[in-house]
């Protein structure tokens with residue numbers, strides 16, 4: 191990226207994991223431009239063949255070919271529809287969510303988000319049960335007590351806003367088996383950790399489980415607002431349950447198709463694994479940085495109080511964008527096309543900044 195003075199920056203944050211294939215990728219620009227000249231929008235009262243094309247391609251690349259697709263415009267909206275559909279499906283009201291989760295800012299999505307500052311009184315509902323993340327026993331106890339009332343369990347495969355906390359494979363398996371036993375719906379919030387970011391299409395795939403509904407947004411459009419849920423075949427939405435004016439419009443579908451085409455042709459999931467592995471190994475070898483974690487190109491690490499200006503210094507001195515999670519985590523969510531040599535530059539830069547701050551301290 192370049193600023194208004196022509197200064198060049200390396201973007202390792204992609205505007206909260208949105209830039210999946212790279213800013214202004216030529217194929218993405220071309221796809222959108224060509225579509226714009228044909229038609230940008232018409233409502234869902236007509237059949238839009240691009241939606242079918244997108245559904246087919248998404249099914250192929252994600253390995254969920256038998257799932258159904260509903261398109262909307264943002265991550266919050268995707269989760270809102272997922273939670274609502276689950277409740278339509280089993281007629282129940284309660285939702286299980288986890289500590290440090292973030293699922294969006296609209297009414298139901300924010301009510302399952304573990305941050306009191308975001309929840310207005312009008313969003314408060316007695317229907318949400320928050321449980322400790324990765325605590326299998328607490329989950330079992332909760333189902334034993336409320337199992338027949340639980341409509342859905344919503345979980346990020348890797349918590350993003352919460353600080354890059356990886357859901358254990360055994361925990362996701364437990365969610366799957368308890369949802370099966372009690373007739374609840376497993377919702378995999380893949381808005382931040384999905385769409386190839388971890389090297390698998392959905393991070394929940396690492397656990398070898400299939401969720402009933404996956405929500406997605408962010409990287410899906412590489413900056414064009416598009417989101418969706420994919421729905422397992424046993425959940426059969428009825429007409430009028432879900433709807434949208436803008437969701438799945440022609441331009442959004444063109445952008446989303448361009449992203450999938452580039453993910454495939456440039457083998458970006460493999461690149462995320464390779465560059466992510468390199469970054470994690472190198473970061474782990476820097477003694478000042480603690481608890482380096484994550485999968486693929488979704489990486490977080492703890493920064494000690496003495497290095498609290500590290501993120502700012504990386505930006506001002508090294509022209510490198512990183513992200514944060516409060517209070518002390520640096521989050522890396524770069525484009526999946528990040529080159530190894532850019533990752534090497536970042537490692538050099540972070541070592542330089544840490545050394546400079548150590549000198550200042552002394």
Ligand SMILES: Cc1ncc(COP(=O)(O)O)c(C=O)c1O
Pocket residue numbers: 206264265266267269292293294295346350351379380381382383407408
């Ligand atoms: C895991 C997760 N779910 C949902 C959302 C909400 O997405 P949006 O901001 O597109 O509504 C976010 C956004 O950060 C997210 O990280």
